[in-house]
Amino acid sequence: MLNFDEQRFLRIQSGAVALRHRLDDVIAACLADGAENIFFLGTGGAAILMQPAAQLLQRLSGFPTFIDMPAEIVITGSANLTKKSIVVIPSLSGTTKESVALLAKVKEIGATVLTLVGHEETPLGKGGDHVFINFAEDDTSCESFYLQSLFIALSIMRHRSEIANYEQIIGELEGLPQLLLAVKHSYEQKAEAFARILAGSHYHIITGAGNVWPEAFYYGMCILEEMQWIRTRPVHASDFFHGTLELIEKDVSIILFKGEDQLRPLADRVQNFASSYTDKLAVLDTADFPLPGISPEVRGLVSPIVLATVLERISAHLEVIRNHPLATRRYYKRVAY
Incomplete structure (x- = not known):
C-alpha cells in the first residue's frame, strides 16, 4: 500500500483496544463514586471524533451526556459541569491550547478528568486524574479515538445495566x-x-x-480544508434539504458517506435526490466492505471507524496527486492566533 506502515497501524489500533480494560475499571469506579453525568470536551478534530460515542449514550442510555466546546466552557462554565461529572478530554498532542485551559477550570470544579492522549510528557498527559496514552499520528488517530470513546460509552451502559450483550460486542471489537x-x-x-x-x-x-456524520464533518474540516486547502461545505444529511439542496447543479461535487446504523435512510434520501441533479455524486458506503465475524449491530457501531480507515487510503493518494503533503500548513501551529 502507498506510504503505509502496516505494523505501525496494527500496533496503534491494538493499543487502543488494549486500553478498554482500564477504561472499564475507571468508569466503574466513577459510577460507584456517584458520578452524575459525562462531558466529552475535545477541541477541533478530536472533539468531532467523540461525537458517535456521545450520540450512542444520548440515545440508548439514561446517563446524562454532554458535548460542548472547551473554549466556550472556559468562558461560560456549565450548570451541569460539577464535581460529580466525568470529563473526557482527547488530544493527540496533549498540548491543545483550549483543552489545557479547560483542564485547569475542570480541576477547580473538582470533576474527574480522563485524558486520552498520544504523548505522556505533556500538560494533558500529566494533568488528568486518569491518563490513557496511545501513541498515534494524524493518519492513525481517528480509529484510536473512535475506539477509546466507544469503550467509554459501552462501559457506562454496562455498569448501568443498559446493555445485555456487552461481552459479545467487546469480543467483536477486539478483532x-x-x-x-x-x-x-x-x-x-x-x-x-x-x-x-x-x-x-x-x-x-x-x-x-x-454516527458517520462526524466523520464527514471531520474529513471535510481537518483533511480537505486544513491539510489540502480544498474548500468544503460539511452539512448533515437531514439539513441538506433546508438550504444546501438549492446549490446543487450538474457540476457541483457531493461526497456522501453512508453507514449502517438506523440513520442510513437519511443518507439514502440525499443520494436519491442528488443523483437526479448532479453528475458529480460520489458515495462511500461502509456496507461495501466485508467484516467477517462482525454482527450487524456492531457493524453499525463501527461504521465511522471503517470510513476513517478507508479515507486514510484515499488521503494517501490525494496528497501525491496534488503534490501537497498532508503535513503542509500555512497557519496551523505556524503563526500566532
Whole structure:
C-alpha cells in the first residue's frame, strides 16, 4: 500500500483496544463514586471524533451526556459541569491550547478528568486524574479515538445495566484492528480513483447522517480544508434539504458517506435526490466492505471507524496527486492566533 506502515497501524489500533480494560475499571469506579453525568470536551478534530460515542449514550442510555466546546466552557462554565461529572478530554498532542485551559477550570470544579492522549510528557498527559496514552499520528488517530470513546460509552451502559450483550460486542471489537487492515488492502486499488474525484474540484459538499456524520464533518474540516486547502461545505444529511439542496447543479461535487446504523435512510434520501441533479455524486458506503465475524449491530457501531480507515487510503493518494503533503500548513501551529 502507498506510504503505509502496516505494523505501525496494527500496533496503534491494538493499543487502543488494549486500553478498554482500564477504561472499564475507571468508569466503574466513577459510577460507584456517584458520578452524575459525562462531558466529552475535545477541541477541533478530536472533539468531532467523540461525537458517535456521545450520540450512542444520548440515545440508548439514561446517563446524562454532554458535548460542548472547551473554549466556550472556559468562558461560560456549565450548570451541569460539577464535581460529580466525568470529563473526557482527547488530544493527540496533549498540548491543545483550549483543552489545557479547560483542564485547569475542570480541576477547580473538582470533576474527574480522563485524558486520552498520544504523548505522556505533556500538560494533558500529566494533568488528568486518569491518563490513557496511545501513541498515534494524524493518519492513525481517528480509529484510536473512535475506539477509546466507544469503550467509554459501552462501559457506562454496562455498569448501568443498559446493555445485555456487552461481552459479545467487546469480543467483536477486539478483532477489529486486523479487519481494518484487510479493509485497507481491499480498497487500495480504488483509493486513487476516489482521490482523483476529490482533487478534481475546488469545492465539495460533504454529507452523512447518524454516527458517520462526524466523520464527514471531520474529513471535510481537518483533511480537505486544513491539510489540502480544498474548500468544503460539511452539512448533515437531514439539513441538506433546508438550504444546501438549492446549490446543487450538474457540476457541483457531493461526497456522501453512508453507514449502517438506523440513520442510513437519511443518507439514502440525499443520494436519491442528488443523483437526479448532479453528475458529480460520489458515495462511500461502509456496507461495501466485508467484516467477517462482525454482527450487524456492531457493524453499525463501527461504521465511522471503517470510513476513517478507508479515507486514510484515499488521503494517501490525494496528497501525491496534488503534490501537497498532508503535513503542509500555512497557519496551523505556524503563526500566532
